[in-house]
Amino acid sequence: MKIPDISISACGYSQVLEIISNKWAGSVIYALEDGTLRYGEVKNRIEDISQKMLTQTLKQLERDGLVRREVKPSVPPIVEYSLTDLGETLIPCMRMLKGWALNHYSSVNKAREEYDRTN
Amino acid sequence: MKIPDISISACGYSQVLEIISNKWAGSVIYALEDGTLRYGEVKNRIEDISQKMLTQTLKQLERDGLVRREVKPSVPPIVEYSLTDLGETLIPCMRMLKGWALNHYSSVNKAREEYDRTN
DNA sequence: CGGAATCCCTACGGATACTG
DNA sequence: CAGTATCCGTAGGGATTCCG
Numbered sequence: 001m002k003i004p005d006i007s008i009s010a011c012g013y014s015q016v017l018e019i020i021s022n023k024w025a026g027s028v029i030y031a032l033e034d035g036t037l038r039y040g041e042v043k044n045r046i047e048d049i050s051q052k053m054l055t056q057t058l059k060q061l062e063r064d065g066l067v068r069r070e071v072k073p074s075v076p077p078i079v080e081y082s083l084t085d086l087g088e089t090l091i092p093c094m095r096m097l098k099g100w101a102l103n104h105y106s107s108v109n110k111a112r113e114e115y116d117r118t119n
Numbered sequence: 120m121k122i123p124d125i126s127i128s129a130c131g132y133s134q135v136l137e138i139i140s141n142k143w144a145g146s147v148i149y150a151l152e153d154g155t156l157r158y159g160e161v162k163n164r165i166e167d168i169s170q171k172m173l174t175q176t177l178k179q180l181e182r183d184g185l186v187r188r189e190v191k192p193s194v195p196p197i198v199e200y201s202l203t204d205l206g207e208t209l210i211p212c213m214r215m216l217k218g219w220a221l222n223h224y225s226s227v228n229k230a231r232e233e234y235d236r237t238n
Numbered sequence: 239c240g241g242a243a244t245c246c247c248t249a250c251g252g253a254t255a256c257t258g
Numbered sequence: 259c260a261g262t263a264t265c266c267g268t269a270g271g272g273a274t275t276c277c278g
Contacts, residue, residue, distance in 0.1 A: 097132055252265105
């Protein structure tokens with residue numbers, strides 16, 4: 001009996017992670033959850049993000065079709081970001097992840113302390 | 120009116136990611152979903168994983184209390200891995216992520232092609 | 239069989255300075 | 259205001275070799 005290779009079934013999983021696993025993507029999606037924000041507003045809502053990483057993350061999310069970028073031609077420039085319909089579909093997943101964390105993260109921390117004490 | 124800082128509310132999210140966002144953790148959890156496996160069996164089920172990363176991932180998951188490691192004292196050694204109860208609680212989240220990927224990843228790919236063509 | 243140890247390369251990401 | 263550009267340290271992770 002051959003043991004099945006699960007790489008393929010796990011593959012969908014790694015594709016999502018490719019999108020949301022970077023350090024800031026989640027925070028950006030959360031920030032845009034309530035509606036449209038200007039660049040600076042996004043930055044203000046995410047305390048420790050650097051300007052470089054915010055720009056880079058927004059660009060990646062735009063490329064993935066999750067975030068929409070609109071430039072109002074004016075001086076000084078106004079650039080607004082919002083979730084696309086596709087981006088909205090990700091919200092339930094992220095809520096579930098966050099829910100898991102809130103419910104179980106203390107267990108994880110206890111396990112870590114225990115592990116670090118005995119190893 | 121002050122714009123709220125969402126760092127704290129996104130924090131739970133980043134905690135889960137800390138656990139499952141590394142390249143192989145998801146695949147390992149999927150591999151153990153059906154029950155107990157020996158080290159080599161896990162390795163066989165995950166096609167392209169290196170020995171180093173499998174060991175490292177298993178150790179991390181064990182430290183987080185998601186995976187249980189049992190050594191049968193014998194020669195040659197037998198080491199078995201399985202999900203803990205805490206580990207099992209993560210399965211629904213991962214199924215949901217995978218479901219999202221299966222439903223929407225083609226849209227992401229289309230968005231990327233479109234983006235790359237016009238930029 | 240189930241690792242540990244080492245080497246090495248790359249990508250991620252922070253800090254800083256500059257621009258239309 | 260909303261970015262670009264550059265420098266640079268660190269961590270992730272592959273390949274290889276060795277060990278109980």
